Amino acid sequence: MHHKGRVIRKLIAAIRSPGEAVPQPPVDYPLEIEARLSALHARTPVRAHLDMLYGDVRVGHESYVDLYSRCLEHTGTALTPYTVFHRFQTRHDLVRYFLATLDIPGGRVECGAYRGATALLLCNVWRSRDSGYMGDGFYLIDSFSGTSESTPHDLIAVRDARGDTRMAPFFPPRKTDVTSEMVRGFFTGFPDARVCEGWIPQVFEQLPEQPWAFVHLDLTLYEATLAALRYFYPRLASRGVLVCDGSPFCPGAQKAMEDFCRETDIPYATLGHRETVLIKN
Ligand SMILES: C[S@@+](CC[C@H](N)C(=O)[O-])C[C@H]1O[C@@H](n2cnc3c(N)ncnc32)[C@H](O)[C@@H]1O
Numbered sequence: 223m224h225h226k227g228r229v230i231r232k233l234i235a236a237i238r239s240p241g242e243a244v245p246q247p248p249v250d251y252p253l254e255i256e257a258r259l260s261a262l263h264a265r266t267p268v269r270a271h272l273d274m275l276y277g278d279v280r281v282g283h284e285s286y287v288d289l290y291s292r293c294l295e296h297t298g299t300a301l302t303p304y305t306v307f308h309r310f311q312t313r314h315d316l317v318r319y320f321l322a323t324l325d326i327p328g329g330r331v332e333c334g335a336y337r338g339a340t341a342l343l344l345c346n347v348w349r350s351r352d353s354g355y356m357g358d359g360f361y362l363i364d365s366f367s368g369t370s371e372s373t374p375h376d377l378i379a380v381r382d383a384r385g386d387t388r389m390a391p392f393f394p395p396r397k398t399d400v401t402s403e404m405v406r407g408f409f410t411g412f413p414d415a416r417v418c419e420g421w422i423p424q425v426f427e428q429l430p431e432q433p434w435a436f437v438h439l440d441l442t443l444y445e446a447t448l449a450a451l452r453y454f455y456p457r458l459a460s461r462g463v464l465v466c467d468g469s470p471f472c473p474g475a476q477k478a479m480e481d482f483c484r485e486t487d488i489p490y491a492t493l494g495h496r497e498t499v500l501i502k503n
Contacts, residue, residue, distance in 0.1 A: 249379045249387065250378070250379060250470050251378075251379050251380065251381050251387075252378045252379075252392070252469075252470035252471045253378070253380060254381065255470050256304045256470075256471075259303070259304045260302060260303045260304040261303075262303075263303035263304060263306060263307070264303040268303070268306055268307075269287075271307070272287045272310055273287065275310070275311075275314075276310065276314060279314065281317065281346060281347055281350045282346075282349070282350030286314060286317065287310065289343065289346055290309075290310065290313055290339075290343050293339045293340075293342040293343045293346065294309075294339045296339075296342065296408055297337040297338050297339040297342060297405075297408045298337060299336070299337045299339040308469065308495045311494065311495060312467065312493075312495050312497050313340055313343060315465075315493060315497070315499075316340065316343075316344065316438060316465060317343070317344070317347050319436065319463045319465060319499065320344050320347055320348075320436055321347060321351070322463070323435045323436045323461065323462060323463050324348065324351060324435075326435035326436075326459050326460075326461055326462055327433065327435065327459065328359075328432060328433035328434050328435035328459045328462065329359050329360075329361055329429075329430070329432055329433070329434045329435065330344065330348075330359060330360050330361070330434070330435060330436040330437075331360075331361040331362075331363060331434060331436070331437050331438065331454070332344065332360075332361070332362050332363070332438050332440070333363045333422070333437065333438065333439045333440065333441060333450050333454070334363070334364060334439060334440035334441040334442065334446070334467075335362035335363060335364045335405065335417075335440075336364060336398075336400065336440075337400050337404070337405060337408065338362055338405045338408050338409060338417075340438065340440070341360065341362045341409075341415070342408060342409065342412075344360070344436075344438075345357055345360055345409075345411075345412045345415060348360070349412075355412075356412055356413055356414040356415075357409065357412030357413060357414040357415030357416075358414040358415075359414075360412065360414075360415040360416070361415070361416045361418060361429065362405065362409075362415060362416070362417045362418065363418045363420075363422070363425055364402070364405075364418075364419065365398075365419070365420060365421050365422075365425075366398060366400060366401055366402045366405070366419050367396050367398055367421075368393075368394070368395060368396045368397040368398040369393045369395055369396070369397075369441075369442055369443050369446070370395055370396075370421065370443065370445065370446060371391075371395050372391035372392070372393060372395070372443060372474070373443070373444050373445055373474060374389075375444040375473065375474040375477045375478075376391060376392070376393070376442075376443050376444050376472075376473065376474035377389035377390055377391055377392075377473075378390060378391075378392050378470070378471060378473065392471050393442055393443065393471075402417050402419040405417055422441065422446045422449050422450055423449040423450075423452075423453060426453045431457075432457070433457055433458070433459040433462070434454055434457050434458050434459060434462060435458075435459050435462045435463075436462060436463055436464075437450075437454045437458065437462070437463070437464040437465070438464075438465050438467070439451070439454075439464070439465070439466040439467065439475070440466075440467040441475060442469075442471070442472045442474070442475055443472070443474045443475065444474030444475065444477055444478045445474075445478075447466060447474065447475040447478035447479065448478040448481065448482060451464075451466075451478060451479065451482040452482070455482070455486070455488070455500075455502075458502040459502065460502055460503065461501065461502065462501070462502045463499065463500070463501050463502075464499070464500050464502075465497060465498070465499045466478075466479050466497060466498045466499075467497050468492070468493075468495055468496025468497040468498060469495070469496060470496070472496075476496060476498065479498045483500070488500055
């Protein structure tokens with residue numbers, strides 16, 4: 223058996239001319255993916271798709287699509303034709319994981335909250351199961367000053383008009399259009415939710431030392447994601463879920479999850495929009 227394998231490998235090597243490169247996976251050009259899908263989705267009846275996908279999914283008395291649309295509107299969070307399917311599909315999965323962990327004692331956190339649209343969705347999901355829920359145990363974390371600097375892991379491939387490829391940062395550091403006061407204003411319906419402002423990892427000093435039942439990391443970059451994994455994973459409760467958002471624009475966040483899980487030998491799943499999910503034993 224081993225001998226046969228060796229022969230096949232030798233044959234393959236002989237067929238390849240010397241110096242021929244091993245085929246590489248195709249390079250992603252996120253800006254081109256975005257341009258192509260934006261053009262496609264701009265002409266597609268988005269609401270009809272969402273209704274077919276999630277029309278019968280209800281959160282309490284409201285449809286999931288209406289509820290999340292309301293949260294996006296309430297927080298002034300703009301979606302583009304490119305991001306709309308990513309948003310509704312990944313947040314639907316988040317809702318499922320969130321509900322599945324509701325019985326686990328501990329905190330819930332949206333780490334990289336931005337305007338709080340997803341955090342508001344999850345607080346409403348909790349209230350759909352407990353009408354008196356006011357946001358207790360829910361934490362929103364953000365610098366409210368944008369991202370820090372990109373590292374080499376965060377660069378995306380960009381192709382110029384001549385077809386030459388270079389690696390470039392996508393997120394301009396320290397750029398935002400929201401403040402923590404604005405976000406607190408969006409959460410007047412959940413006055414006990416805690417908004418924690420600061421850079422990762424220093425901001426974690428504001429958190430109580432406690433187990434966490436549900437963690438959503440949406441930080442876009444490598445270093446912040448890795449630091450958040452190092453903080454939250456050891457504190458994740460048994461059966462707790464940690465989800466890391468994915469996107470072609472965020473190779474660093476995906477690499478942070480890969481590196482962390484390789485170092486610690488933790489298995490995880492990758493879902494349809496490159497989001498990664500782990501469930502603690
Ligand atoms: C993609 S947005 C989050 C979107 C949000 N989760 C939602 O669903 O609407 C990423 C957020 O991560 C925050 N962020 C990135 N790096 C950070 C860091 N090192 N410390 C704190 N916040 C950071 C940014 O300020 C930004 O608001």
